[in-house]
Amino acid sequence: MRLRRLDLTRYGKFTDFALDFGERAVGGPDFHIVYGLNEAGKSTAFSGFLDLLFGIEERSTYGFLHQYAAMEVGAVLEFGGKLHEVRRVKQRTGSLRDASGQTVGDGLLVGALGGLTRDAYRMMFSLDDQTLENGGNAILDSKGELGELLFSASAGLAGLSKALTAVSGEADGIFRKRASSTDIAGLKRRLTELKAARDQIDIQANAYSVLVADFDRAERAYEEAMTEHVEFKARSKELGGLVRAAPLLAEHRRLGEQLSDLGALPNPPGHWASELPALIDGDATLKTRLSGLDRQTRRLRDERDAIVVNEALVRLTDRISALSSGSARNVGAETDLPKRRTALNEIRSRLIQFARSITGEDCDVDPDTLVVDAGTLAKLRELIERWSGVETRLASTGTELEAATQAEKHAKEDREILERDQPTLDATRRAALQAAVTGVKASDLLPRRRLAATAVSAKARAVEEAMHLVPWPGKREDIEKVQVPSGRQIQDWRDTLAGQDLRRKSHRQHRRDLETEKAELQASIAAAETCAGTIGDDEAAALRERRDGAWTALRDGPDVRSAAVFEELMRAVDTMADARLAAADRLAELRRLKRDLDVCKARMVREDELLAEVDAETGSLAAHVKEVCAIGIVDQPSTSLGERIAKIEAWIARRKQAVSAMSEHRSALADIQAVECAIVEATASLDKVAQSVGAVSKDLELTVLLQATDDLLAKEASQAQLRAAADKLVRDAGRSVGTRRKAAESAVQGGQAWRDEWAIALTGTWFRDRSDDRRAVRSIVDELTGLPARLAERDELVRRVRSMEADQESFLSDLEALQHELGEEAGDKAPGAAAADLIERHRVAVDARSQRQRKRDDLAEIEKERAAVVDEIATHDALKADLLTFFNVQDLKEVSACLSRCGTRDRLESERSSIASRIMQETGLPSMEVAEECLAGLNAGEQAREHEECIRRLEDLDERLKSLFAARSGAADKLAAIGNDDAAARIEAERRTVMLEIEDKAVRFLHLRTGAILAERALQVYREKHRGSMMARASEAFRIITRDGYSGLATRPEKDRETLIGLSGSGGSKLATDMSKGTRFQLYLALRLAGYTEFVATRQSVPFIADDIMETFDEPRSEEVFALFGKISETGQVIYFTHHRHLCELAKKSVPQAVIHELLS
Amino acid sequence: MPFRFVHTADIHLDSPLRTLAMRDPDLASLIGGSTRQALHGIVDLCLEEEVDALIIAGDLYDGDQTSMKTARFLADQMKRLHEAGIVVYKVRGNHDALSKITHELVLPPSLKLFGGRGETVEFRLNDLYVAIHGLSFSKPHAPESLLPKYGRPRSGAVNVGIMHTSLAGAAGHDLYAPCSVADLHEWGFAYWALGHIHVRSEHREAGAVVMPGMPQGRDIGEAGLKTVSLVTVADDHSIQIEERPTSIAQFERVPVDLTGAETWPEIVDRIEREIIAVRDATSAPHLVGRLFLRGQTELSWRMRRDRDLLRADIEHRLGNSGRTWIDKIEIGTAASRGVPTARGTPDPVDELGILIRDEIRSQHGVRESVAALVKEIRDDLPPDARRFCGDDEAGFDSFVDRLLGESGEEIVARLAQDGAEFR
Secondary structure, eight states: OEEEEEEEEEETTEEEEEEEOOSOOTTSOOEEEEEEOTTSSHHHHHHHHHHHHHOOOTTOTTOSSSOGGGOEEEEEEEETTEEEEEEEESOSSSOEEETTSOBOOTHHHHHHHTTOOHHHHHHHHEEEHHHHHHHHHHHHHTTTBHHHHHHHHHHTOTTHHHHHHHHHHHHHHHOOTTOSSSHHHHHHHHHHHHHHHHHHHOOBHHHHHHHHHHHHHHHHHHHHHHHHHHHHHHHHHHHHHHHHHHHHHHHHHHHHHHHHHHOOOOOOOTTHHHHHHHHHHHHHHHHHHHHHHHHHHHHHHHHHHTOOOOHHHHHTHHHHHHHHHHHHHHHHHHHHHHHHHHHHHHHHHHHHHHHHHHHTOSSOOOGGGGOOOHHHHHHHHHHHHHHHHHHHHHHHHHHHHHHHHHHHHHHHHHHHHHHHHSOOOOHHHHHHHHHHHHHHHHTTHHHHHHHHHHHHHHHHHHHHHHHHHSOOOSOTGGGGGOOOOOHHHHHHHHHHHHHHHHHHHHHHHHHHHHHHHHHHHHHHHHHHHHSTTOOOHHHHHHHHHHHHHHHHHHHHSOOHHHHHHHHHHHHHHHHHHHHHHHTHHHHHHHHHHHHHHHHHHHHHHHHHHHHHHHHHHHHHHHHHHHHHHTTTOOOOOOSSHHHHHHHHHHHHHHHHHHHHHHHHHHHHHHHHHHHHHHHHHHHHHHHHHHHHHTOSOSSOOHHHHHHHHHHHHHHHHHHHHHHHHHHHHHHHHHHHHHHHHHHHHHHHHHHHHHHHHHHHHHTTSTTGGGTTOHHHHHHHHHHHTTHHHHHHHHHHHHHHHHHHHHHHHHHHHHHHHHHHHHTOOOOSSOHHHHHHHHHHHHHHHHHHHHHHHHHHHHHHHHHHHHHHHHHHHHHHHHHHHHHHHHHTOSSHHHHHHHHHHHHHHHHHHHHHHHHHHHHHHHHTOSSHHHHHHHHHTSOHHHHHHHHHHHHHHHHHHHHHHHHHHHHHHHHHHHHHHTOSOSHHHHHHHHHHHHHHHHHHHHHHHHHHHHHHHHHHHHHHHHHHHHHHHHHHHHHHHHHHHTTTSEEEEEEEEETTEEEEEEEETTSOEEEGGGSOHHHHHHHHHHHHHHHHHHHHHHSOOOOEEEESOOTTSOHHHHHHHHHHHHHHTTTSOEEEEESOHHHHHHHHHHOTTOEEEEEOO | OOEEEEEEOOOOBTOOOOOGGGGSHHHHHHHTTHHHHHHHHHHHHHHHHTOSEEEEESOSBOTTOOBHHHHHHHHHHHHHHHHTTOEEEEEOOHHHHHOSHHHHOOOOTTEEEOOSSOEEEEEEETTEEEEEEEOOOSSSOBOSOSGGGSOOOOTTSEEEEEEEOOOTTOTTOTTBOOOOHHHHHHHTOSEEEEESOSSOEEEESSSEEEEOOOSSOOSGGGOSOOEEEEEEEOTTOOEEEEEEEOOSEEEEEEEEEOTTOOSHHHHHHHHHHHHHHHHHTOOSSEEEEEEEEESBOTTHHHHHHTHHHHHHHHHHHHHTTSSEEEEEEEEOOBOOOOOOBTTBOSOHHHHHHHHIIIIITTSTTHHHHHHHHHHHHHHHSOGGGOGGGOSSHHHHHHHHHHHHHHHHHHHHHHHHHHHHHTO
């Protein structure tokens, strides 16, 4: 599959963006670089591509700009020899569409992808720096294990070793033989704990039967001890009774003897003894009390009979009481009545006087007819009070109306005067004028002219100054025309000159060094030659020549002499040879020194040549400089070419300043000209408008014109204000007149209303005819206010006088009637005194009657008491007779003695019987006789001893019973404590769960361990299967990437594994794990590329996508990686994302056919 | 007046539930005492329905049950019935015959325990004449049929037989008084109250032969609704049998098809839906479900690797309901990953899986080393925790086969997932 074009229609930050990878170049690499800055959307593009192939992810993070429903990516894909245009939208089903929008089944792509899934694609065919780094680490983790490396590289799974280690770690965490910290060990410990917990609370069946037996035993022992205890208790009780009964029996006998001493006595009733003292006392007192009572009776009867009562008076009690109160009133009336009558007469005459004065009539007028009702009076008073307000208002409103009318008239006059003196400016014209002035002001023409003028003079000064610094003989304008060498050219000159100087300096230094060397060599040679015994080569050659000559002579004509000469020379040669042999080192040294000297000389010559060459170059440079400057640059005398160049450069810089100043000056002049033109135009247009208003002189300068128009406008503005104020005055005055008029009318209406009310109020009064005289009415009203009170006072006096007179009359008739009834004559006495006498007599009669009644009551009481005493005496006498007869004695004293003896006998008998019953109780015997008989036969001491023993035995038994009871209770408690709760069952349930958990863990452990075994074996097989092809490819790729730093890869078998090693270019090898970090990354890259190549070799290719993976690579290696990508891209499309511009260039250099696409951010 | 009784069997009182769900202490406290709660419930039912009798056809406890607390609890429940005037008829099953606590226990006099020889109890209930026949296991095994030891039906009576039997043909239960349904029908009793098989079955002809099943299942092998029979024998001797639910916790298998599930939450959603559907159809207060996940999904590998997380997620979802629990998750899903093509598999991960399946598992020595591994851990575990790898050689072999198959798939899943995640 090949990606022809990727459409990011609505995806991430992109809208309708397309990345067109174009047609595939035939036979060439299909390598694309996508360049974009950070955030340009490289990752988005990759994700978009995956989403196109496999569907937009459920929770895609690329829906931030376009909503999920709108998201769409598209592409033109090449596969199966055809082009396919497809689009992908975000939908659960039918998300893949063709170009026309028809749904296409996902099967279309599945076939082309050969069943690859999204994850697999991402893992296998994409790379980024992180993947690479993790891959490098994976090499370390795997310790170079080949199988793992090949697998993880071709599957893109960098964490394989870690995953395998994690599996082992997890398995170890679950179970390790004899380890105590594993899960299973922990669970086993828990089992032990649970067993202990259960043992502690639970009772097993066999333990239960033991408990039951324990309880039975304890129960039996307790019952036995109890029986024994009961027996001893009974015996002890019996003995104790006998012991205590013995002394009681003696006491019983003694009491019997005392009783027999007393002899026979009768048995009187028990109460006699207590009654006897009262009887003796009664004998003396009863008779005395009877005679005293008789005396009292007689005295009371006499006193009662002596009292006399006037019964007639007593019968009239009610009426006499009424007379008493009537008498008191009579006395008051006699003194008060004359005073009241006088007062009544006075008040009547005052009223008549009042009536006369108020009505102004001479004849008598009944004051009662003058009364006017209070409502009318109040109304009249209120109207009189209101009148002054009504009156005042009528007056003031009238005055105010007049003043307002006057004010309005004045305001109107003032306004007319104002309009006449200063007519209003036409509004349109004034607006035009205002607009014109504002326009001119807004354009800032005047300030701009000022600034421009300042600028022109400043620039002119700058030109002068600049020109002053540039030596220039010609016209000022011409300086601009001069062609000057560029900065770069001058820099070139400098660089060249510097290079020449450097070379010159170096050559000179060499020359100097060689000179020194030469001197040294010559000195050395001289020293070697002067060394004694040394035969130089020349001398040796001469000697050999002479020997050869001698030989020739000898051979030609042998004789003694020639032979001798030859011999001598032979000897000399031999001697020389020996000597030379001996000094061979020195000779060789000498030869070397001479050779060195020659070399040295030759090098000196060469240095000289080079120096000359440099000088010539400098000369030609100087000539070139001069030639260039000749066209106009003012040449200045200089000591050296360098200085000259510097001066030229300085001149050029100053010229540049001058030229720039001139240019600025010109532009300032142009500015000011433009401003002036604008001012002229503005003046003309403003003037035209001002003239139309007609208030300004013609042909004024703009400033003056502006001022004039400003003044005009200001004056017009102030006039307008005045006019507005006058208009306001007129309006206000008009409004004021209206208001006043209304007030005046309302006052008149108020007055009329008052009069109407006044007339109505007076109707029905006796003074209605005085309606016009408000003062008279007012005084009548004031006077009438007090009249009803005075009339009421008069009526009250009349009523009281009449009542007093009636009381007097009733008193006199009552008195007379009483006297008549009592049959008495009125006599001469005044009725008051007669009445008082009658009342006094009546009081005396009543007192007497009540005294007599009290005496009667006392008498009845005494008689009752006497009858009681008589009864008491009869009873007393009867009892006394009984006693005397019973004891047959004469008086009560004897009776007393008899009773005392009987008492003593009774006490003794009671004591004796009580002792008898105690004895029977202690011994438990039925009667006293049996007890006496029984006790008589016993030995008391023996009994007591036996009793003591019994008590001690019982104490022992008590203790034993206590402990047996505790034992029985304990056993019962233990049984009861078993309970029926499910605590044990719950522990058992937990134990079962722990067992299940152990099994679960064990199975988990086995899965992990078995999985690890299977995976290791599978990786071995994988290694065997892919070793050949992948190793060859990876080895080659690694060699290329490392630029022959490594010649390739090899493997080394180790026990059951095979590790990867790198073969160093310089021979030797290195474990993959020993390589540097960067190299490890490159090794992983080589493996990944091999994996990819392996894939495309056997299947349809898919685009391989890499994202800036070469951050850590040096340039040469990067170049090689690009070359490798180029090579791979001959079989499958490779897309490389980067944000480094230089990498694009590098790629282009390595693979000229690579296509670069820019992703604009 | 009708004769009414409740018939139950195989209570296995205080026998623990066998599920990993009990690791949750909340659940353990809720259903830990389920067998007790079930018995309590049965007694409640007897009291509410005011029945005349409770028939227990054997296996009150597990044979190895020795806690007297269990016995005391049983005695208390029997006392409740005694106080209400309800008679209990009970035979001993194979487990009871083993039990030590039975002998120590004092039970109320109204409980009739039938002995090792056939016995018949006869009584009149107004006009109804009832004969109850029973026989207890005296030893843990009874290889022969017990039927001949029972008395013949009493004429004119309603004959009820109580028997603990595996019934003929019940696999793995042949040592427990085998006897065929037809033979029982032929014996002529009106009602055969059976016990021993933990699953309910009812056979009605002229009479009724009823195996009530246990009242409370203890593991997934004892899944489904658990009941007792409430039997009414009318005056005309007609018999009406009602089923009454008894279990506190009900075990159920929950198959879930995850085909096409794309995200983790979707998987959890689908599982939750299925569980809730099963729960809604469950009458017991608590459902303990074993999940069987099937179908093709991308997330197959992740589920295998993150089994614990999956369990936690589902439990979290179900947590709010408070009555639904996970016994275990069995993952049988397949990944819809690479499709092997004619030129081989496209994905090295698939290739690794295929290698394991086709080559490694059958490679020499692999099976042997795995078997050794299994033995090593098995022998280190407490005896009660060794049954996971089978009881015999065949079981062991099939365990190793399963282990090899599942482990291969799991390890590939893990490598693919973790290998990618460690990137």
